[in-house]
Amino acid sequence: MIGRLNHVAIAVPDLAAGAALYRDTLGATVSAPQAEPDHGVTVVFIELPNTKIELLEPLGEASPIAAFLAKNPSGGIHHVCYEVDDILAARDRLKTGGARVLGDGEPKIGAHGKPVLFLHPKDFNGTLVELEQA
Numbered sequence: 410m411i412g413r414l415n416h417v418a419i420a421v422p423d424l425a426a427g428a429a430l431y432r433d434t435l436g437a438t439v440s441a442p443q444a445e446p447d448h449g450v451t452v453v454f455i456e457l458p459n460t461k462i463e464l465l466e467p468l469g470e471a472s473p474i475a476a477f478l479a480k481n482p483s484g485g486i487h488h489v490c491y492e493v494d495d496i497l498a499a500r501d502r503l504k505t506g507g508a509r510v511l512g513d514g515e516p517k518i519g520a521h522g523k524p525v526l527f528l529h530p531k532d533f534n535g536t537l538v539e540l541e542q543a
């Protein structure tokens with residue numbers, strides 16, 4: 410069911426510093442910051458030959474990454490994002506199998522303008538999983 414690894418997301422306390430680390434120290438191509446108020450984060454994407462890294466900084470009072478950063482003050486790997494051909498079919502199959510789909514269970518438009526869903530980390534070996542419509 411899952412296809413390509415779209416991105417690995419890293420939560421960071423300071424997006425500018427995180428972007429500079431990847432651009433200046435690691436020599437990567439880093440996008441401009443993109444505010445995603447519906448998701449409570451600001452993101453930059455780092456383009457790699459085979460996938461992307463998404464750096465996440467909290468945005469707003471109710472950011473879903475605030476508690477994670479409180480537990481991991483210097484940041485940490487937050488989620489992995491897999492592409493699926495049919496996100497509604499994937500959701501329904503996962504729910505039937507007992508996995509918890511987060512939020513109201515309906516896809517939201519993600520950072521790439523495509524529908525995304527999140528699956529509870531406790532159902533996936535301690536890893537928060539994002540699904541993105543391919």
Ligand SMILES: CC[C@@H](C(=O)O)C(=O)SCCNC(=O)CCNC(=O)[C@H](O)C(C)(C)COP(=O)(O)OP(=O)(O)OC[C@H]1O[C@@H](n2cnc3c(N)ncnc32)[C@H](O)[C@@H]1OP(=O)(O)O
Nearest residue numbers: 445448473476477487511519520521525527530535536537
């Ligand atoms: C920019 C848009 C989009 C894109 O297109 O790429 C994005 O990536 S948006 C990214 C941010 N959005 C989200 O993360 C949405 C989904 N997340 C959530 O709904 C919540 O963050 C959560 C995963 C349900 C956790 O929220 P909550 O239950 O309030 O936090 P707790 O601190 O109580 O955690 C409970 C439990 O789960 C563990 N946990 C929490 N986050 C993670 C994580 N990222 N990876 C692994 N484990 C995680 C946490 O440690 C707790 O465990 P215990 O301490 O053992 O109880």
Ligand SMILES: [Co+2]
Nearest residue numbers: 418463490539
């Ligand atoms: Co993501």
